[in-house]
Structure formats: structure tokens, C-alpha cells
Amino acid sequence: MRRKHPNPFKPQKMSVLLCTLFVLFTIVSTEQIATSVNVSASDQITGSAIFKPPPNMDTIKKEVRVLKDLVYDGTKNSFLDIYYPAHVTEPLPVVLWIHGGGYVGGSKDSRQDYGMALANAGYVVANIDYALAPGQLYPGPVLQANAALQFMALHAGEFGGDMSRLFIGGDSAGAQIASQLAAVISNQKLAGAMGIRPAVQAEQLRGALLMCGLYNMETVRATGFPNIDLFLNTYTGSDQFESFSRIAELSTVDQITPDYPPVFIAVGDGDPFASQSAEMVQALESQNVAVDSVFFEDSGKKLKHEFQYALDTVDAQETLEKTLDFLSAKSN
Numbered sequence: 033m034r035r036k037h038p039n040p041f042k043p044q045k046m047s048v049l050l051c052t053l054f055v056l057f058t059i060v061s062t063e064q065i066a067t068s069v070n071v072s073a074s075d076q077i078t079g080s081a082i083f084k085p086p087p088n089m090d091t092i093k094k095e096v097r098v099l100k101d102l103v104y105d106g107t108k109n110s111f112l113d114i115y116y117p118a119h120v121t122e123p124l125p126v127v128l129w130i131h132g133g134g135y136v137g138g139s140k141d142s143r144q145d146y147g148m149a150l151a152n153a154g155y156v157v158a159n160i161d162y163a164l165a166p167g168q169l170y171p172g173p174v175l176q177a178n179a180a181l182q183f184m185a186l187h188a189g190e191f192g193g194d195m196s197r198l199f200i201g202g203d204s205a206g207a208q209i210a211s212q213l214a215a216v217i218s219n220q221k222l223a224g225a226m227g228i229r230p231a232v233q234a235e236q237l238r239g240a241l242l243m244c245g246l247y248n249m250e251t252v253r254a255t256g257f258p259n260i261d262l263f264l265n266t267y268t269g270s271d272q273f274e275s276f277s278r279i280a281e282l283s284t285v286d287q288i289t290p291d292y293p294p295v296f297i298a299v300g301d302g303d304p305f306a307s308q309s310a311e312m313v314q315a316l317e318s319q320n321v322a323v324d325s326v327f328f329e330d331s332g333k334k335l336k337h338e339f340q341y342a343l344d345t346v347d348a349q350e351t352l353e354k355t356l357d358f359l360s361a362k363s364n
Contacts, residue, residue: 085145086343086352092152095119098144099191104183107176108163112183113140115151115159120192125199125238125363126184129159130177130213132204132244132338134263136165143203146341146352153356156193158184169269170278171226177213181231197363198236203338204305205263207245208282211312214240215287222287234291239362241355242297243340244305247284247312249274257304257337285315294322296358298351300335301328324358326351 086092099114116124129147131138140147140159147159162168162176181198188195202210216223217230217237246252252260253274264273273279280286295316299309309327316323328335328347335347342348 082338082341083142083145084342084344086149086349089145089148092145092148096148096151098148102183104160105176105179107172107179108168109161110163110176110179111140112158112160112180113144113147114191115144115148115157116191116193117151117154122192123189123194124154124156124192125197125359126188126193126195127155127157127199127201127241127359128177128180128184128210129157130173130200130202130206130210131159131161132202132206133164134259135170135173135205135267136263138164138204138206143341145343149343149352150356150359153359155199155359156188156191158188165267166269170267170276170282171228173209174212174216174226175228177209178216178228178231181213185231195232196236197238198232199239199241199359199362200237201241201243202245203243203340204245205267207242208247208284210240211242211245211247211284212282212287214293215284215289218291218293219287219289222281226281234293237293239294239296239358240292241358242295242309242312244299244303244309244337245297245312246305246308247315248286248308249279249283251311252305252308255304255307285311288315288319288321290319290321292316292319292321294324294358294362296324296326296355298326298340298355300333300337300339301331302334303337303339305337324354326354 095118096115097118101111104110104112127150129143131140131143140161143159147157151157158180160180162173185195200210200214216228217232218234223230268276270276297309297312299306313323313325340348340351
């Protein structure tokens with residue numbers, strides 16, 4: 033089912049509208065500032081910015097088919113794009129991608145080049161949108177992502193996808209959602225507490241791809257990430273997110289079991305969330321979960337938040353290659 037464009041918006045209370053506009057302005061401004069590229073980070077590349085396509089994007093566009101705005105659920109903003117190789121000769125692993133944006137902004141559309149690059153390497157990629165806060169609060173996006181998995185369980189084969197080789201990934205807030213969904217699938221206690229029936233079995237989930245995310249709600253404020261309290265307060269519908277009654281569910285570091293899937297995790301050395309990724313690795317290793325990390329520690333590059341999307345830079349390109357190596361190794 034294709035997307036139906038909505039009618040012009042209905043009037044809302046002025047206070048709610050102003051709050052929403054402020055939140056959206058803040059996340060856009062923060063994303064632009066936090067992801068500005070330090071030229072010294074990639075000496076061979078100059079003039080880079082976030083959400084830049086890879087050098088071979090023209091070739092990728094010829095080799096990858098794109099289906100836009102498929103409806104995967106009845107919840108608001110439940111649309112996904114599918115990217116898959118034009119010439120499929122055998123079933124391919126599936127990647128579900130969840131965009132970031134502080135739970136209040138962001139879009140699958142800005143992640144399309146990245147998703148197509150993954151597809152070009154031999155994957156069926158489902159790149160999802162979801163309803164945003166404050167219009168939808170926690171745990172809405174987790175439920176929608178699970179619904180997207182249900183959609184793919186029914187339809188992946190139409191695009192050459194093999195759901196027995198599934199990966200879930202995301203960036204920033206999307207990485208937190210992806211990490212939590214992986215925990216729901218692999219941790220029956222968490223799934224029960226959240227009242228979620230996972231759309232797939234744990235053995236189908238081959239890995240998680242986590243980029244520049246947040247994973248510990250007890251320590252995330254200390255990172256100093258711009259407006260982190262605004263984002264998490266808005267997402268949880270609380271005045272102080274730490275006191276939210278269900279906040280422990282969002283701390284993936286506390287929800288990992290030995291059944292958690294292998295993880296590829298990356299973050300820039302200049303990202304305030306670098307410590308969150310380090311905590312996530314420590315939690316994974318404590319449960320003997322396999323993890324591959326790209327942290328740029330002591331590199332002096334000062335790569336900012338969401339560096340991986342500047343695919344015209346050497347650092348992003350090399351991280352993408354390592355991501356593809358992980359996918360290949362865990363797909364077989």
C-alpha cells in the first residue's frame with residue numbers, strides 16, 4: 033500500500049504548536065552543529081558535510097531499486113522505503129534501518145543514500161519513518177519498528193529478502209530504538225514488561241548496527257549532549273526523564289543478555305555520545321556478546337555526531353566498509 037498524502041493540518045492549541053515548532057527547530061539546529069565536519073578529520077577530503085553521498089552514488093542509483101513510502105502499519109507516519117539490488121539471483125539478508133533525530137525530528141529520506149549504499153553491497157534495506165514526539169510518546173517508535181519487522185516478515189521475499197538473516201540498525205536516537213528492539217527480541221523479560229510480542233525470533237536476528245547512539249539513561253545527561261533533557265523529556269512525556277517510571281527500559285546497557293545479537297558499534301571521537309558507546313561495549317562484553325567497534329580513540333580527528341553519513345569523507349567510507357565486513361561475516 034502506498035502513502036496517501038494527508039489533508040492540510042487541523043488547527044491545534046497554540047501552546048502545543050509552539051512547543052512542537054521549538055522542539056523541531058532545536059533538533060535541526062543541534063544536528064547541524066553537532067555534525068559539522070572537522071576538515072582535519074579526513075585530510076584527503078575537503079568541503080565535506082553531513083548526509084553526503086558516496087563518490088559512486090551515480091552507479092549505485094543504476095544498480096539499486098527504490099520503492100518509496102510503503103505503509104507498514106496503521107499508526108501515524110508508518111512509512112518505509114525498500115532498497116534492493118536490481119539483479120537479485122539469490123535471497124539476500126535484510127537490514128531494518130531506524131533514523132535518528134532526538135525522537136522529535138529526522139526522516140528516513142535523509143538516510144536514503146546510506147541505505148542504498150548498503151543495498152548495493154547485497155542487502156534488502158527497509159528504511160523506516162515513525163511517529164515523532166510530542167505527538168507520539170514512548171514506547172511508540174519501538175512498537176512501530178516491531179510492526180515494520182512484521183511487515184517485512186510478510187513481504188521481504190517479494191524483494192529477494194531472507195528474514196532468517198536479519199539485521200537491525202539505526203543512528204543516534206534511532207540507534208537507541210534499534211538497540212532496545214534487539215533487546216526486546218532477545219530478552220523475554222523485557223518483552224513481557226513492555227507487552228510486546230516480537231515479530232521475529234531471536235535466531236533470525238544476526239546482528240545490530242549502532243551508530244552514535246545513547247544507551248544508558250542514568251549517565252546520558254552527563255555527556256553534555258545539546259538539549260538531551262529536552263529530547264528525552266519530550267519523548268517520555270515527563271518533566272525529568274530520569275524519574276520516568278519506565279526509563280530503565282530505554283537503558284539498553286541494563287537489558288542485554290547472552291542472547292543479544294552480535295553488534296557493530298561506531299561513534300566519532302568528538303561526539304558527546306562516545307562515552308555511551310563505550311558503556312555499551314562494556315555491557316556487551318560482560319555478557320560475552322560479540323562486538324566490533326569503531327571509536328577513533330586517540331586519533332585526534334574529533335569526528336562529530338553522525339560522522340558516518342558524510343560518505344564523501346575517508347572516515348565515513350572506511351567505517352562503511354567495516355560495517356559491510358561485519359554484515360558479510362554475520363550473514364554466512
